[in-house]
Amino acid sequence: MATTLKYQRILLKLSGEALMGEQGHGIDPAVIKRLAGEINEVVQKGVGVGLVIGGGNIFRGVSLAAGGMERAAADQMGMLATVINALSMQSGLEQEGIDCRVMSALPIHQVCEDYDRREAIRHLEKGRVVIFAAGTGNPFFTTDSAATLRGIEIQAGLVLKATKVDGVYSADPVKDPSAKRYSQLSFDEVITQQLGVMDLTAMILCKEHNMSLRVFNMGKEGALMRILAGEDEGTLVSNKD
Numbered sequence: 001m002a003t004t005l006k007y008q009r010i011l012l013k014l015s016g017e018a019l020m021g022e023q024g025h026g027i028d029p030a031v032i033k034r035l036a037g038e039i040n041e042v043v044q045k046g047v048g049v050g051l052v053i054g055g056g057n058i059f060r061g062v063s064l065a066a067g068g069m070e071r072a073a074a075d076q077m078g079m080l081a082t083v084i085n086a087l088s089m090q091s092g093l094e095q096e097g098i099d100c101r102v103m104s105a106l107p108i109h110q111v112c113e114d115y116d117r118r119e120a121i122r123h124l125e126k127g128r129v130v131i132f133a134a135g136t137g138n139p140f141f142t143t144d145s146a147a148t149l150r151g152i153e154i155q156a157g158l159v160l161k162a163t164k165v166d167g168v169y170s171a172d173p174v175k176d177p178s179a180k181r182y183s184q185l186s187f188d189e190v191i192t193q194q195l196g197v198m199d200l201t202a203m204i205l206c207k208e209h210n211m212s213l214r215v216f217n218m219g220k221e222g223a224l225m226r227i228l229a230g231e232d233e234g235t236l237v238s239n240k241d
Contacts, residue, residue: 006230009048009124011151012039013144013161016054016085018218026057027085032092038224039129040096047228048124050154051131052147053089055081075139079106082143086133087111099128105137105146117153124154144198148205148213159211160227161198162218167235168197183232186240197237212238 014035021028042049058081065074086102093100101123102112113119115132123130135146144161151159168190171179187207190197197203197215206213216223216234226233 005045005047005228007047007157007228009050009154009156010042010228011050011052011147011154011156011159012224013147013159014051014053014089014218015162016056016058016081018057018162018164019053019085019088020057027088029092032088033095035089035218036092036096036098038218039093040098042224042228043098043127043129045225045228046127048127048154048156049129050120050124050150050156051086051089051129052143052150053082053085053131053133054143055079055085057081058084072139075135075141076106079134079137082135083108083112083133086131089131093129099126100131101128102131102133105132105134108134120150121154130154141201142199144202145205148198148202148211152205152209152211156211158227159206159213160224161213161215163215164217164219166217166220166223166233168195168215168237182235184236184238184240187237190237197235206237207239210239212236 019027019031021031039049055078059078065071083104090100090102103115103120104112105115107114120130132150135141135143148159165173167181169179169181173179187203191203214227214234214236223233
């Protein structure tokens with residue numbers, strides 16, 4: 001078991017765009033394989049892993065709503081995109097020999113299980129990776145909010161948000177080379193400074209339930225394992241004393 005690691009159960013949030021690779025759209029099998037390998041390393045250490053994956057590589061409901069489509073319908077289409085991504089990641093994990101379950105907040109009995117908190121925890125206790133699909137099952141909520149909600153529900157020790165940069169910066173580090181990376185922030189600091197780590201609903205959920213969040217670069221080799229070992233990787237957002 002993962003007795004030497006700081007966290008025994010985590011919720012990992014991946015963006016849909018992370019699955020695109022260099023294609024610009026859709027799913028890159030090479031990216032799925034790399035991510036599955038990283039997750040497998042964690043699972044082999046005995047850590048329980050829950051996953052939430054966005055759908056932006058396939059469909060972004062907010063964009064379509066901005067173009068005139070009714071928002072609830074657009075968001076439901078976005079939820080279905082996350083199911084596609086979840087199934088692709090499930091396939092990648094199974095090819096690594098990992099037992100995995102997809103649980104959807106929207107009932108799709110032919111392809112995956114319905115989400116049930118108690119059953120999800122049982123899967124995790126049996127060493128299975130659980131991928132939570134279809135967001136919260138409700139329109140107007142992002143997959144960031146879904147990730148924090150599921151993290152709280154499964155009693156994860158930490159919510160991890162994988163990004164393309166190694167933490168939270170004072171400005172866009174691509175546009176501003178002088179931007180400062182924060183090692184640690186409070187939820188209040190993130191909210192008042194509008195740092196855009198996650199949406200406001202997700203931040204308030206984390207704050208009220210004392211669920212720490214770490215933002216990091218999943219593309220950085222070994223970053224996930226370093227976080228689990230308690231090292232200072234990326235940016236930790238928490239309720240500071």
